[in-house]
Amino acid sequence: MLSCIVPGEFQLIQQFFQREQAEQPAAGVVLGIGDDCALLQIPEGKQLAVSVDTLVSGVHFPEGAEPALIAERALRTNLSDLAAMGAEPLWFTLALTLPQAEEQWLREFSRGLFACAKRYGIALIGGDTTAGPLSVSIQVMGAVTPGQALRRDGANLGDFILVTHSVGDGAAALASLQGRVSFSGDDHAYLHERFYRPEPRLQASARIRPFASAALDISDGLVADLQHICTASDLGAVIDVEALPLSSALVAYPDRTQAYEWALSGGDDYELCFTVAPENMPDIAMLIAQGQLQASVIGEMVAGNRVICEYEGQPFSLAKQGYEHF
Template identity: 75%
Template sequence: MPSEFQLIQQFFQREQAEQPAEGVLLGIGDDCALLQVPSGKQLAVSVDTLVADVHFPADADPGLIAERALRTNLSDLAAMGADPLWFTLALTLPAANEDWLRRFSRGLFACAREFGIALVGGDTTSGPLSITIQVMGATQPQQTLRRDGANIGDFIVVTNFVGDGAAALAAIQNTHKFNVEHAAYLQQRFYRPTPRLSESTLIRAIASSALDISDGLVADLQHICDASDLGAVIYVEDLPLSPALQSLNDVTQARQWALSGGDDYELCFSIAPENMPELAMLIAQGKLHATVIGEMIAGGKVVCELNGEPYTMARTGYQHF
């Protein structure tokens, strides 16, 4: 059986060595990586763990598992308005399966090249399958997107569509039926969610607060409310639903997924009224796909309205425990 160091060299160190990255003074192979943060920038760091049969099916394609793991972590950088730099990987494996590792590393590095981020270190160990990735990025000091900058009267905006993540899981688990085209679309949304890095670059100078939607729109927007000491109202009729969700003969289920399903990895951000013309121009020019879905209000909670009437959900979002 290959040793830990042989596995690292064969599937991770060798390929990364062929892709030298800016700011990496010393990468994989030593006790620590040595990294040089770009001059005048701040370092944004985030870490997440994905567990088999909790965050992804254990028997899924290893390349897709790798892509999902890295893409969902990159979404945290997008939420902060950060440009990707480096990442580390801690991989816990039930067995040293070389075919699995080969396919996993192929998907991992394809994704890393797509988004311009370099692997600089990590660890492998034996145990139930889990993947921990730490991402690092650079932010402009005056343009970091945070959760605590919203103000009363700010509009609430989301990028692209919401609800696809939960719908994708329902399709994978075969609890809801979609046609072939929509099922393929949802499969991509689950395993290859797009971290909204280019979108965050466009909004980081005009948004007052932001985060990514991982646990559900209502649950995540509540974090902005808590940090900004405000409330929020979501206008349910304005939620942007993909053609896949619109194809359902169950608008209540589609809205439930959009509000509380999570796993969308879209940006949710607030923006002051005076910055709306700039946002509208970005949308009109086709540079940004985004929808106004509500506004920040006094109070401390997220509430939902449908055509001016209170709207009640079955649940608000994903619970980690």
């Protein structure tokens, strides 16, 4: 568990990971960092939800990014998977591949990691380190009541499709960070925050859990991810492009078509996309009206097997459906 890369570097790992976690004992951890395996006690009457993602330098975050921001982005994007399933965060493991073990880099990475972990109530319980091109792999574990997990295969014909908060910010932020587009100072700062500190919608997940029929988080792009719900539920979907919730930064962007493309196929938003049966919409509307949930209706589940986008009743074509990993 969190083994050293070369002799002498174990002390750095112990200093920045094992020691700090020891100061924050977590419920259910019988044995944490320091042995071959962690020993965990799953909460009684709960199922374990598990997910793992890898972030690679130059692919999922810019090369030379601040280590604390890399750590936050890595943990937050994984926490988004727990939110997508309606699970409460419990524990996580960390696998770091490092070109070299630099004390200052590890100190800043550790600071960002544990600040984020403390905020969301999740504990580091182990992991691994190795030498190579910079990448960060995190496995998250959470608890969900049996039968209450939000899955992709529960949508029904006529269900409304909703998304939380705004979409398109992640792709716009990446374009800005890469210098392909420019935004004003306030908008640039907002998008920078949205990219490195995406908010895992854990509270929203808990509130929609009694009413949603299917759900997932938007990582590869709204169209591409909604297609997963369509495939799992054996249905199609129609998105009303005009109904997409855009942030003020994207509303102000002069190329509205580009803003819509970011929202539909850009990815990296980590918002929830979920479906709700018509009879449950009054409950969702009440949550929205009371300020307990920020979500917008963007479409409907229909017969078919694919996602269709419409703008003013006409087809809205996309250059790509979403992020492609290979």
